[in-house]
Amino acid sequence: MKRKGVSYAKYGYIFSIPFVVAFLLFQLYPIFYTLFIGFTNLKGFDTALHIHPKGLFYNFKWALTNDTFITGVKTTFLLWICNFIPQISLALILAAWFTNERMKLFGKGFFKVVFYLPNIITAASVAVLFSSLFYYPVGPVNDLLQKWGVIDAPMDFFNDKWSTRLLVIFIQFWMWYGYTMIVLISGILGISPELFEAADIDGANGLQKFLFVTIPNTKTILLYTMITSLIGGLQMFDIPYLITNGHGEPRFAIQTASVFIYNQGFTGEHNYATAAACSMIMFVIIGVLSAIVFYLMRDKDEAALHKVIKAQEKAYRQKLKEQKKGGNING
Amino acid sequence: MAKEATNVVKHRNHGTGYYVFIAFVMLVCILLAVLSIIPFWIMIVNGTRSTPEIQAHAVSLLPSTHLMDNFKIINEKGSFNAFVGFRNSLIISTGATALAVYFSTLTAYAIVVYQWKLKRAFFTFIMAVMMIPAQVVTIGFYQMVYKVGLTNTFWPLILPSIAAPAMVFFMKQYMEPAFSLEIVQSARIDGAGEFYTFNKIALPIMKPAMATQAIFTFVSSWNNLFLPNVILTKGNVKTMPIMVTMLKTDIYKVEYGSIYLGLTLTVLPLFIVYFLLSKYIIAGVALGSVKG
Structure with missing residues (x-):
């Protein structure tokens, strides 16, 4: 007779309980609750939920036809794309320089620490700091530009749509290129040195190695950077909220979707229902885009290998079963 | 074979082009480093200057003597704590x-x-x-x-x-x-x-x-x-x-001086943590991305 040992499997379940409970309560439930609030007309300090009298999807229809919200979504994408492209480009170039063993650079460690510094500082503080630095009429930047003779009179940066946008884009870029650079450096260091040696033997120059060895072999990590940046960027709030007056001024130039949702739900009328509908629309947009990037990111070779392994496992188990049927347990 | 040989020679004796390139790279890095530090430097220095001083010249590389005055303004007025x-x-x-x-x-x-x-x-x-x-x-x-x-x-x-x-x-x-x-x-x-x-x-x-x-x-x-x-x-x-x-x-x-001082106070704990642990933080960023 086969003696059954103590089963420890139940501890697998027991130790997972806190995670599962916290996840269901604090992450999954709020998603469905937000969706549900989107169907209601919840406003102000009410908590009772009633389906919106003008129809279940009234808030969603309202959001999708609301110019301010649509502009907000477009602004969010604009601000993200305009900071992501220069950010990843500079990060790639710096990463290539920092990993090139033939180049003798001084202070690599120091530069890494300094480039990453803005990323660790509270975004809220950075936003208020830059709004002070670009203050009109007597801020440090106006002071310097006048001293250097670039401008004759102080410039009101926050009264112009594009200078405000550029500033937000610059801050996002400034806060994140160091992070992206470090991530890419570790990606490049993971490339097999043999590939670079082979390129050397073939007589490739630095630029050719960068284009045909470094970039293709960091594809996965580039897409990882992109997906995390996308999810963060489409929820962009702190900088555009705090750098001007909290409503994405001037003239909604930097009113991102998150700033709009915040102002809908948590200021003025506290219109939770419309804010919830807008939130769910953003949720779907982010989900779909991440899924697309995720799909592109998956390693095709690895997926194929996984399939083969699974098939083999299945065949093996089938064999085992047949053996068991034959009574050959010890085999 | 010939190509390989020239290549070996090439990276043993760097030409002037190489040094110009290195100088360019170093210049870019130094500029970026300045860009990372200068906003925080202005913030810290201006936290020690009075509002009239800032109004006269908003940028100064050296601190002034009004740290305590700004501190008083922050503590006694307003809701920032x-x-x-x-x-x-x-x-x-x-x-x-x-x-x-x-x-x-x-x-x-x-x-x-x-x-x-x-x-x-x-x-x-x-x-x-x-x-x-x-x-x-x-x-x-x-x-x-x-x-x-x-x-x-x-x-x-x-x-x-x-x-x-x-x-x-x-x-x-x-x-x-x-x-x-x-x-x-x-x-x-x-x-x-x-x-x-x-x-x-x-x-x-x-x-x-x-x-x-x-x-x-x-x-x-x-x-x-x-x-x-x-x-x-x-x-x-x-x-x-x-x-x-x-x-x-x-x-x-x-109260310009007190804004900068308030910002400095919010950022100071992070600066301290960062300069104590930067080595581990940078290593952690790299590790997280490879594992993730």
């Missing part, structure tokens, strides 16, 4: 970090050590929910918290970190090669309970990974504005980033 913000942020970030690190390790342990039916499905599930954009569903979260009367308390900002999918993933990746199951088996033979084994044997082995993850959770919890700003509306529970928003509204609008 660096000490209260610091205390509240410290409580929330410490609590959230401790829970996230402990329970993520526990969950990873469940996946690595035990053989259970739903294990594979559970891990796939964790990978899938890793990317959920949390901030977007704040409305539902806020309403839930409001209904149970927990607004203006720290619980809604601490407890959710028990479920940190990305950290579970990281811990699992780290634990698999670093932790041998034989240790668990010998502990069992010695009569140790499963929970005891986790606390006394697994946790110490996981310390390096836990430290790395703790730094990042702490900093991101410390810097978070959106959710705390919604949940904590009363003055005495506000966190540091919410205190920063006060600087934009209150009387500080006309």
